[in-house]
Amino acid sequence: MRExxxxxxxxxxxxxxxxxxxxxxxxxxxxxxxxxxxxxQLPRVGGVAIQGEDEIASIGMCIGATLAGARxxxxxxxxxxxxxxxxxxxxxxxxxxxxIVDVQRLGPSTGGATTVSQGDVQFVRWGTAGxxxxxxxxxxxxxxxxxxxxxxxxxxxxxxxxxxxxxxxELGTTLTTVDSEALVAEPVAARVTGxxxxxxxxxxxxxxxxxxxxxxxxTVRFTGSTHDEAGFITKTLPxxxxxxxxLIDKIEANRVEIxxxxxxxxPGAKTLVVGYGITGGAxxxxxxxxxxxxxxxxxxxxxxxxxxxxxxxAVALDGVERVIVPELNPGLYRREIERxxxxxxxxxxxxxxxxxxxxxxxxxxxx
Amino acid sequence: xxxxxxxxEFVDPGTLGCQGCGGALSMRLVLKEVGDDAIAVLxxxxxxxxxxxxxxxxxxxxxxxxxxxxxxxxxAGIKAAKRRQGRDTTVIAWAGDGGTFDIGLQALSxxxxxxxxxxxxxxxxxxxxxxxxxxxxATPRGTWTTTTPDENPEPRIKKDIMGIIAAHRIxxxxxxxxxxxxxxxxxxxxAMEARGGMRFLHxxxxxxxxxxxxxxxxxxxxxxxxxxxxFPLYEVRDGRHYTITYRPEPVLPIEExxxxxxxxxxxxxxxxxxxxxxxxxxxxxxxxxxxxxxxxQPATT
Numbered sequence: 001m002r003e004x005x006x007x008x009x010x011x012x013x014x015x016x017x018x019x020x021x022x023x024x025x026x027x028x029x030x031x032x033x034x035x036x037x038x039x040x041q042l043p044r045v046g047g048v049a050i051q052g053e054d055e056i057a058s059i060g061m062c063i064g065a066t067l068a069g070a071r072x073x074x075x076x077x078x079x080x081x082x083x084x085x086x087x088x089x090x091x092x093x094x095x096x097x098x099x100i101v102d103v104q105r106l107g108p109s110t111g112g113a114t115t116v117s118q119g120d121v122q123f124v125r126w127g128t129a130g131x132x133x134x135x136x137x138x139x140x141x142x143x144x145x146x147x148x149x150x151x152x153x154x155x156x157x158x159x160x161x162x163x164x165x166x167x168x169x170e171l172g173t174t175l176t177t178v179d180s181e182a183l184v185a186e187p188v189a190a191r192v193t194g195x196x197x198x199x200x201x202x203x204x205x206x207x208x209x210x211x212x213x214x215x216x217x218x219t220v221r222f223t224g225s226t227h228d229e230a231g232f233i234t235k236t237l238p239x240x241x242x243x244x245x246x247l248i249d250k251i252e253a254n255r256v257e258i259x260x261x262x263x264x265x266x267p268g269a270k271t272l273v274v275g276y277g278i279t280g281g282a283x284x285x286x287x288x289x290x291x292x293x294x295x296x297x298x299x300x301x302x303x304x305x306x307x308x309x310x311x312x313x314a315v316a317l318d319g320v321e322r323v324i325v326p327e328l329n330p331g332l333y334r335r336e337i338e339r340x341x342x343x344x345x346x347x348x349x350x351x352x353x354x355x356x357x358x359x360x361x362x363x364x365x366x367x
Numbered sequence: 368x369x370x371x372x373x374x375x376e377f378v379d380p381g382t383l384g385c386q387g388c389g390g391a392l393s394m395r396l397v398l399k400e401v402g403d404d405a406i407a408v409l410x411x412x413x414x415x416x417x418x419x420x421x422x423x424x425x426x427x428x429x430x431x432x433x434x435x436x437x438x439x440x441x442x443a444g445i446k447a448a449k450r451r452q453g454r455d456t457t458v459i460a461w462a463g464d465g466g467t468f469d470i471g472l473q474a475l476s477x478x479x480x481x482x483x484x485x486x487x488x489x490x491x492x493x494x495x496x497x498x499x500x501x502x503x504x505a506t507p508r509g510t511w512t513t514t515t516p517d518e519n520p521e522p523r524i525k526k527d528i529m530g531i532i533a534a535h536r537i538x539x540x541x542x543x544x545x546x547x548x549x550x551x552x553x554x555x556x557x558a559m560e561a562r563g564g565m566r567f568l569h570x571x572x573x574x575x576x577x578x579x580x581x582x583x584x585x586x587x588x589x590x591x592x593x594x595x596x597x598f599p600l601y602e603v604r605d606g607r608h609y610t611i612t613y614r615p616e617p618v619l620p621i622e623e624x625x626x627x628x629x630x631x632x633x634x635x636x637x638x639x640x641x642x643x644x645x646x647x648x649x650x651x652x653x654x655x656x657x658x659x660x661x662x663x664q665p666a667t668t
Contacts, residue, residue: 026470027465027495027498027499027501027514028498029498029499032498032499032501032513033499035501035514036499036501036513036514036516039513039514039515039516039519040516040517043519051501051502051514053469053470053472053504054435054436054469054470055470079411079434079435083436109434110411110415110432110434
């Protein structure tokens with residue numbers, strides 16, 4: 001069956017299919033329709049949806065609910081992510097599975113509430129104190145919004161960390177014809193909770209212990225302070241070091257497991273276009289048009305933005321002399337590409353006026 | 368009868384407000400009394416849109432469009448620096464119910480506790496209208512919104528913001544609505560005379576799209592809110608001395624307020640909701656009358 005839905009709707013459907021049982025959010029354009037749909041639909045399947053009095057309350061409720069057994073999601077846009085900041089850090093430190101949808105709009109500040117942007121790409125990565133890693137997925141189509149949201153719940157459970165689904169005003173609120181058979185997913189496995197041993201484990205650093213929930217037989221201690229494996233606050237230097245290296249390694253050492261890209265590589269092509277999110281559509285169209293004109297070209301749409309999919313990028317960069325990176329921001333992800341592109345030429349195509357990039361603009365940069 | 372509302376205009380015609388916007392009209396009336404030596408601080412709310420882009424913007428006074436949760440404190444900062452310049456400019460924090468009852472409450476409480484010399488106006492349309500009619504803690508029990516939809520209308524009573532404000536013991540607080548413009552204008556005047564400390568005006572502002580009323584019924588629906596005692600008009604001095612400024616006679620049955628608005632459709636399906644609303648209104652009015660009577664007694668403290 002064909003349906004006419006937007007990205008926000010696909011995300012809500014994915015959350016319900018993935019077993020989301022708790023949602024809290026606060027009105028903000030262009031993410032409000034996720035809140036509205038969750039308030040309507042989640043109670044009907046036995047879940048809980050709450051409109052908070054602000055963004056701080058909303059993410060705080062999600063963290064609390066997760067520790068009490070819920071599978072939680074929240075959704076907002078740039079100004080709301082700003083207010084989430086402290087609690088993103090809390091979720092990282094407390095190793096809380098949590099899905100955070102950021103329907104990006106043009107910033108900074110109020111910016112353009114009804115205007116597309118990809119300006120939060122680095123913000124979600126570095127948006128809380130300390131510089132510790134998170135995971136971020138960026139769908140480029142409505143079906144991808146569905147599947148990457150389901151994947152976000154899997155990754156949140158697997159790595160016990162905040163996972164961002166980074167969309168934008170256009171993907172979130174533009175109605176698109178989709179094949180509903182493409183919007184199905186296997187249920188995300190029930191959480192394996194631990195009651196034995198300690199709620200945190202730092203050795204080996206890349207391993208992730210099962211979450212201890214409140215009320216399952218052990219006295220769970222949860223803190224945003226540095227803590228030992230039992231959850232007690234500690235200043236013991238080797239323990240603090242082990243904790244922090246664990247928070248890094250559990251994601252960085254497992255980056256290959258997280259990597260997701262849509263690679264369309266042409267043998268012998270000297271030009272590679274790397275895009276993500278809503279700009280992925282223009283990348284695919286530009287690649288198709290160039291090939292139609294007899295110009296060899298490769299395309300790569302990054303779906304797992306953080307950690308940077310360096311293995312897939314290395315494959316795509318092999319034999320390439322220059323990389324085009326189109327983005328709706330001042331070249332924010334281009335710096336990641338430059339970091340791993342060696343001596344290849346990296347060309348940014350940037351749009352900051354709140355409109356989408358066209359395939360033609362990408363082709364002109366590739367000319 | 369002398370028309371007690373000044374003729375001066377500080378809001379140009381052609382705002383981006385919806386037809387019948389109570390918020391746009393409230394600003395127009397308030398500024399008539401405040402005058403043009405004033406700065407408006409607007410957080411995210413309908414008025415951050417209503418003012419409009421150049422050259423069709425409406426406000427003739429300077430505007431500071433601030434972050435959602437900061438209207439009261441940014442106003443306080445501006446006022447402090449203006450005072451340092453030796454200027455007594457009126458700084459108005461002008462926020463909706465979301466920016467006052469919900470996300471802005473902490474800043475509002477902080478400013479009130481410090482008794483900041485600002486005029487805080489909440490134009491209350493009883494939901495997040497600008498983002499598409501989501502409930503706020505100012506939404507009355509039984510109301511349909513897009514986040515209290517279908518079989519789940521708003522389950523809780525409206526937050527008592529005037530009670531919260533009164534608890535801060537600020538010099539002057541009052542309720543008003545544009546359906547009673549002379550009452551509103553007099554209260555703005557009183558607030559201006561009480562300068563030196565925090566002043567708070569709680570203005571009920573009809574929202575035709577959000578309340579599901581015809582645009583030409585906006586004034587009527589605000590009038591009925593007062594005549595049914597759903598929205599009593601009163602003022603509070605120093606958080607303790609209450610004066611009811613208008614006693615509707617006869618009192619309009621609450622059904623005639625509720626029935627005018629599509630957002631109250633859940634009341635039609637549930638007579639118990641109407642009875643509960645009537646009880647709340649009666650209890651509230653009785654409590655206000657007690658406060659009014661008490662305030663007439665000689666001070667004992």
